[in-house]
Amino acid sequence: MTGAENAAGKQRGTPFKPGQSGNPAGKAKGTRHKVTLAIEALLEGEAEALTRKAIELGLGPAT
Incomplete structure (x- = not known):
């Protein structure tokens, strides 16, 4: 059997009805x-310091 003959019996296109998937509930919001x-967890409490550093680097010497 060739690849084309083997694939002939398989479903092509979308396997689910419109609006329905393999996981209808999906991922929770x-x-x-x-x-x-x-x-x-790693960045907790560091937002202010990171923002300050980003501003510092952005306002650094213009070349």
Whole structure:
């Protein structure tokens, strides 16, 4: 059997009806990725210092 013959019986296009997916409930609103949570934990309390440093670098000597 060739690849074309093998694929002939398989479904092509979208496998779900419009408006319905494999996970109809989807991801809950407000759910955050593990990496996002880890970064937030690392940066907690540092926002002011980071902002100050960014402004400092932005206002640095113009060349």
